[in-house]
Amino acid sequence: MPEAISSAAPLLEVEQLWVRYGGISAVKGISFQVRQGELVCLIGCNGAGKTTSLKALAGLLPCEARLARLNGSIDLTELAAHQRIAHGMALVPEGRGVFARLTIEENLDMGAYSQKDRAQIALDKERVYATFPRLKERRQQAAGTMSGGEQQMLAMGRALMGRPRLLLLDEPSMGLSPIMVDKIFEVVKTLHEAGTTILLVEQNANMALQIADRGYVLDSGEMLLSGPAQDLITDPRVREAYLGDGGV
Incomplete structure (x- = not known):
């Protein structure tokens, strides 16, 4: 260490x-x-x-x-x-817990609900997309239609949006x-x-x-x-x- x-x-x-x-x-x-x-x-x-x-x-x-x-x-x-x-403090729960009916982008926006700086939110979203390129490719797709691995990526990205x-x-x-x-x-x-x-x-x-x-x-x-x-x-x-x- x-x-x-x-x-x-x-x-x-x-x-x-x-x-x-x-x-x-x-x-x-x-x-x-x-x-x-x-x-x-x-x-x-x-x-x-x-x-x-x-x-x-x-x-x-x-x-x-x-x-x-x-x-x-x-x-x-x-x-x-x-x-x-x-x-x-942000939790990525067991079982992912994504909002199934919302799109990927809307899920990420939910993760940033406590943030106020819209420019910073946009930058954070691009960082999440850079970490998980598949999310950017499918950002308008409903979260509930994604694979388990993709939902795990989304759950982690959503948590990161809260900085x-x-x-x-x-x-x-x-x-x-x-x-x-x-x-x-x-x-x-x-x-x-x-x-x-x-x-x-x-x-x-x-x-x-x-x-x-x-x-x-x-x-x-x-x-x-x-x-x-x-x-x-x-x-x-x-x-x-x-x-x-x-x-x-």
Whole structure:
């Protein structure tokens, strides 16, 4: 990890995060942080609490936390979901969540609803189109008629239109062909290298750890392991449970 990132103040700090569904605790007091400029991944099996954690951070699920702070001073527990977007947090949800009846261009416009500078919005849209040329080719096409991979591109582009300081990515590879998975991960890597701070939830632990700076391993709602991504890749427990017999 570059020294500038490793010494940076946390952009996101979470301590003792709890999420409950009725009497069942889905996330059990986990703590983690994401520094400015980092790509941090949360990995684990189905039901580990990864998606639940992101939804709680985005304000889509009620939660309790001793600390959930953005940018050093913003208490996330006091903000509604739309206010978190205004403060620079954007979620690309599991399953994409595009507006199926709207065109690609209209979906991107929805992502920029909190922005006021029309000239800047136009520039941001061109950057999204440069990142995902297929979206520009089909910008007047209804989003619901696109393939799963194209919808994933659109969901990511829509989030980027909000100019997020912290991008939350929830299972971006889910349900995609191997070729499209490679494309999506290449885009995530490029965004990170360009300076976007990313918290990535991903079941494909191998690919996530390959591009991440650091990682956290969740198991049944609890934090099992954490550390530099390259250390986790070589950890026998991670290799056996999440990377398969062949490892990396």
